[in-house]
Amino acid sequence: MIRSLSVRRGLALLMAASTCLLAACGSSSSSGGAAQWRVLNLTGDLPLVDVYSDTTSTPAFSGVATGVVTNYSTIASGTYVMRVAATGNTNTLFSGSYTLSANQHYTGLVWGSTGALQFATLPEDDDTTLIATGNSQVRVYNATAGSGALDVYLTQNIADLTNATPTVSGVASAALSGYKALVAGTYRLRVTSAGNPGDVRLDVPAVTLTAQQDASIIITSGSGGVLVNGALLVQQGAVTTYGNGQSRLRVAAGEPGNGIVSVLVDGVALTSSALTSPAVSTYATIVAGSHTVDVQLNGTSISSTTRSFTAGADYTLLAYKPDASGVQLLTDDNLLPAIGQVKMRLFNADASLPPLTLLRDNINPLIGDVVPGTSATQITTPTVANQTSTVNVNASNSITPLYTSVPVVLQSQGVYSVFMLGGGSCPNSTSPYCGVLRQDR
Numbered sequence: 001m002i003r004s005l006s007v008r009r010g011l012a013l014l015m016a017a018s019t020c021l022l023a024a025c026g027s028s029s030s031s032g033g034a035a036q037w038r039v040l041n042l043t044g045d046l047p048l049v050d051v052y053s054d055t056t057s058t059p060a061f062s063g064v065a066t067g068v069v070t071n072y073s074t075i076a077s078g079t080y081v082m083r084v085a086a087t088g089n090t091n092t093l094f095s096g097s098y099t100l101s102a103n104q105h106y107t108g109l110v111w112g113s114t115g116a117l118q119f120a121t122l123p124e125d126d127d128t129t130l131i132a133t134g135n136s137q138v139r140v141y142n143a144t145a146g147s148g149a150l151d152v153y154l155t156q157n158i159a160d161l162t163n164a165t166p167t168v169s170g171v172a173s174a175a176l177s178g179y180k181a182l183v184a185g186t187y188r189l190r191v192t193s194a195g196n197p198g199d200v201r202l203d204v205p206a207v208t209l210t211a212q213q214d215a216s217i218i219i220t221s222g223s224g225g226v227l228v229n230g231a232l233l234v235q236q237g238a239v240t241t242y243g244n245g246q247s248r249l250r251v252a253a254g255e256p257g258n259g260i261v262s263v264l265v266d267g268v269a270l271t272s273s274a275l276t277s278p279a280v281s282t283y284a285t286i287v288a289g290s291h292t293v294d295v296q297l298n299g300t301s302i303s304s305t306t307r308s309f310t311a312g313a314d315y316t317l318l319a320y321k322p323d324a325s326g327v328q329l330l331t332d333d334n335l336l337p338a339i340g341q342v343k344m345r346l347f348n349a350d351a352s353l354p355p356l357t358l359l360r361d362n363i364n365p366l367i368g369d370v371v372p373g374t375s376a377t378q379i380t381t382p383t384v385a386n387q388t389s390t391v392n393v394n395a396s397n398s399i400t401p402l403y404t405s406v407p408v409v410l411q412s413q414g415v416y417s418v419f420m421l422g423g424g425s426c427p428n429s430t431s432p433y434c435g436v437l438r439q440d441r
Contacts, residue, residue: 033102035077037121040069040239042143042220042231044113048087051108053080061108063087067231069107069239077102084110084117093117105236111143111220118145120174124235126214136209137179142171144221146335147201147228148413148441149173149194152217154187157205161190161197170194171219184211189242191219191228201228204242210234222312224248225335225415225441226283229312247309248283251275254320254349254422254434255297261319264294277423278349278434283314295319295327303327318373320349320422328373334440336413337379343415343441346393347375350422350433355396358418360384360410362392362401369396385412391437393420403435415441 039051039061047066050059053075061070064087077100084094094117100106105124112118122141131137140152151166153159168177171194189204202219209215214235219228222244230242253261253275262274271281288311294304295317303324309315314332321327330347337343346358348370358367358378367376391405403420410416419436426434 033077034074035100035102035104035106036072037075037100037106037108038070038072039064039108039110040218040231040233041066042109042111042218042229042241043117044221044223046086046093046110046114046117049110050085050087051110052083052085059085064110067239067241069233072105072236075100077104082108082119084119086114094119107233109141109143109218111218112145113221116145118143118174122176122216122233124214126179126235128212128214128235131212131214132181134184134211135181136184136211137181137214138167138209138217139179139214140168140171140177140217140219142173142175142219144219144228145173146225146337147173147193147219147221148336150201150219150228151192151194151197152219153190153192153197154182154207154209155190157188159188161192161200164197166192168217176216179214182209184209184213189217189230191230201226202230202242202244204230207232207240207242213237221335223310224312224314224332226314227312244312245288246285247288247311248314249286249309249317250283250315251281251317251319252347252349252419252421253277253279253281254318254351254420255322255326256351256422258424259297259319259322260299262296262299263317263319264296265291267292267294277319278419278421278426278436279423280419280421280436280438288312293317293329297322316347316375316417318347318349320372321351326351326373330375332375332417332440333377334415336415336441338413340385340412342380342385342410342412343377344380344391344410345375345377345415345417345440346370347417347419348372350420352422353395353402353420353433356402356420357394357396359392359394359401360389362390362394362399362404380410384410385414386410391416391418393418393435402433403431405435405437408437411439413441414439 041064051061107122154167189207191202193199218231255277263270355369392401393403
């Protein structure tokens, strides 16, 4: 059972009804008395935040660092407008209305990023005396806006997820699960996309659950939108954060003459076999940080340099010319768009092509002037989603398509990449240009 929290997504939703009354999430209403509240900062790009209650000019909590939960503060029970700002800047990044009930404890969770900041109140008064001896209880809050619904597994270290049952399943964005009772002990934590145990977004080797204790696993987004981070918040207790130490990398090979591309990361092949241009690999997971990336063309190195990979981020490496100038590392934004929208991305990995334009049905331009070695992204209007369309790529100064996809339904909240690749014709195509349409999310 998934219970939505009282969450406000911004000023436009300030007067919207709550998706979950706090009383239904473990608190009780009261006309008087005091509540206890604290703040936890799990944002992606705000190292310090200030949190205000009502219209006061002085923050109730100031300079709350990322990954830190404050001490409790006493506040009169009632309904408040909570505001969040970056420390040192009074501009409001989030505002929403919340009710705090007497004799109750709450953690105000700040999550998201500067452009899409969110806030939730986690109730913290479940009766731990009702937990069976030797057991612990855990629930999950999905503090991601673009990762989709998630499954959470707490297993023995060597357990295979193929036939495993999730500890908590299908937790939607901004939703809180019910508690799950487990024998106290140390578990391996893995988070996957809902219903897909092979799509592991986070893998933590050891998370300890203490007997007679309630705890919340909080999942937050990585910068790329697919990999996630985790935190374990003990009811009325400490927080432990589990950052994702991985990145994802794929290769788009567009070398002339069906050139064969191999990519080695610190001497280890990224893909199981070399790519014969034109081709695009799937994403592979690598350890985040600095690595020597060696790009080889037909067995000869054309670029060997140290490159940095941010934890939680996704990347595409383009190889499209027979020297180092034709090797580019691009960052991919795979965060899901809003419901009813589609995210389209165009890669130009063909050195022989001019700037390119991406169109829908060869009428509606979505992206323009993408030169070789670059990409560009556009989030479409709602009218594009869930409609059967063709995707076309033209030279920016031409109405004649260089590539036309088969008819495809562009799904709501889908993320799509179109690659124009050098090296020759695509398999089973008579066109001299190779275009590849791939659904990334």
